[in-house]
Amino acid sequence: xxxxxxxxxxxxxxxxxxxxxxxxxxxxxxxxxxxxxxxxxxxxxxxxxxxxxxxxxxxxxxxxxxxxxxxxxxxxxxxxxxxxxxxxxxxxxxxxxxxxxxxxxxxxxxxxxxxxxxxxxxxxxxxxxxxxxxxxxxxxxxxxxxxxxxxxxxxxxxxxxxxxxxxxxxxxxxxxxxxxxxxxxxxxxxxxxxxxxxxxxxxxxxxxxxxxxxxxxxxxxxxxxxxxxxxxxxxxxxxxxx
Amino acid sequence: xxxxxxxxxxxxxxxxxxxxxxxxxxxxxxxxxxxxxxxxxxxxxxxxxxxxxxxxxxxxxxxxxxxxxxxxxxxxxxxxxxxxxxxxxxxxxxxxxxxxxxxxxxxxxxxxxxxxxxxxxxxxxxxxxxxxxxxxxxxxxxxxxxxxxxxxxxxxxxxxxxxxxxxxxxxxxxxxxxxx
Numbered sequence: 293x294x295x296x297x298x299x300x301x302x303x304x305x306x307x308x309x310x311x312x313x314x315x316x317x318x319x320x321x322x323x324x325x326x327x328x329x330x331x332x333x334x335x336x337x338x339x340x341x342x343x344x345x346x347x348x349x350x351x352x353x354x355x356x357x358x359x360x361x362x363x364x365x366x367x368x369x370x371x372x373x374x375x376x377x378x379x380x381x382x383x384x385x386x387x388x389x390x391x392x393x394x395x396x397x398x399x400x401x402x403x404x405x406x407x408x409x410x411x412x413x414x415x416x417x418x419x420x421x422x423x424x425x426x427x428x429x430x431x432x433x434x435x436x437x438x439x440x441x442x443x444x445x446x447x448x449x450x451x452x453x454x455x456x457x458x459x460x461x462x463x464x465x466x467x468x469x470x471x472x473x474x475x476x477x478x479x480x481x482x483x484x485x486x487x488x489x490x491x492x493x494x495x496x497x498x499x500x501x502x503x504x505x506x507x508x509x510x511x512x513x514x515x516x517x518x519x520x521x522x523x524x525x526x527x528x529x530x531x532x533x534x
Numbered sequence: 535x536x537x538x539x540x541x542x543x544x545x546x547x548x549x550x551x552x553x554x555x556x557x558x559x560x561x562x563x564x565x566x567x568x569x570x571x572x573x574x575x576x577x578x579x580x581x582x583x584x585x586x587x588x589x590x591x592x593x594x595x596x597x598x599x600x601x602x603x604x605x606x607x608x609x610x611x612x613x614x615x616x617x618x619x620x621x622x623x624x625x626x627x628x629x630x631x632x633x634x635x636x637x638x639x640x641x642x643x644x645x646x647x648x649x650x651x652x653x654x655x656x657x658x659x660x661x662x663x664x665x666x667x668x669x670x671x672x673x674x675x676x677x678x679x680x681x682x683x684x685x686x687x688x689x690x691x692x693x694x695x696x697x698x699x700x701x702x703x704x705x706x707x708x709x710x711x712x713x714x
Binding site: 306524 | 535538539542543544545546547549550551552553554555557560574575576587588589591615617619620621622623624629630675678679682683685686689690693696697
């Protein structure tokens with residue numbers, strides 16, 4: 293019965309983690325550039341016929357493309373295809389994100405909601421409007437005429453699964469993801485950037501709701517397993533009393 | 535009572551893995567021996583349904599067969615869990631960091647968008663590979679719940695029988711003592 297007890301307990305713990313991941317997805321379903329995650333589990337193998345329950349392997353990010361949507365922001369850009377925007381977090385460390393909702397700061401840089409700077413672009417103070425073409429060239433219209441004020445390069449990794457999810461839409465490079473490669477958008481088989489658009493999160497709310505329901509039922513079923521094992525132990529205890 | 539206990543162990547183990555992709559459930563098989571009923575677990579031949587994941591490196595086997603994976607210590611194991619991700623050298627690794635091997639036992643390398651073919655990983659003829667999908671656990675929650683309840687009830691039933699046998703033995707012991 294101990295075996296059943298611990299197998300059920302591991303199942304409850306697994307469903308709890310599953311719920312945490314799904315609720316994080318759901319909470320960020322409206323965040324531009326957010327990538328959903330899914331928990332992976334594996335059986336705890338044991339010598340003999342059956343295993344000893346389940347154990348988590350960790351959350352895996354789904355880098356699938358989100359839908360592009362027209363937005364009202366003056367400096368919104370979306371990536372169509374793989375790749376990340378390269379951000380500077382103010383402490384000299386690089387961060388990567390697909391959230392293209394930028395705002396113009398007083399010093400002319402483009403910054404995301406956290407205030408982290410998009411590298412490679414500086415808007416002149418007298419710029420009237422800004423445009424970004426498919427190849428990532430940032431062109432500002434100023435009273436002196438149109439001038440190119442920067443280039444958007446996108447970061448690509450050999451193994452994006454090795455990126456560390458640093459909360460929200462931010463990722464950090466690790467040794468596991470391979471060297472960062474800067475690519476110029478707009479190549480025939482590469483990513484392109486779309487100005488005036490945002491990438492929606494790739495989380496499907498309907499799917500997440502269904503996942504929550506099934507995780508909840510699985511949790512209950514495992515709780516029943518704990519209950520049954522406990523009940524059987526009680527019966528075994530009573531045997532000796534007579 | 536032992537049989538009911540084994541049955542509960544198997545059902546709860548299955549239930550615990552209801553969200554484990556590629557997990558094959560175990561069936562409880564009971565048989566009579568000289569010492570009563572014994573229940574053992576047999577790997578069930580049923581496969582789980584496919585679930586789209588949106589990750590191109592996820593692989594699901596449609597049909598029979600399994601993936602061969604090698605861990606860091608060189609041990610080769612078989613699995614139907616196809617949740618792979620690409621490492622920086624282009625090898626496919628599963629969640630436990632094991633390398634996916636091809637039909638000749640060499641690690642598979644993927645480049646670009648090239649997908650992996652069924653014969654490349656040594657699947658038997660007739661089986662195909664679906665990429666961007668995973669095989670879900672083959673555990674059916676409802677039938678496992680029924681098994682948990684059945685195990686519990688048969689345990690209770692067996693307990694009643696043990697108590698009854700104990701009762702008759704006690705009675706005969708008492709009667710023998712009274713005869714003296």
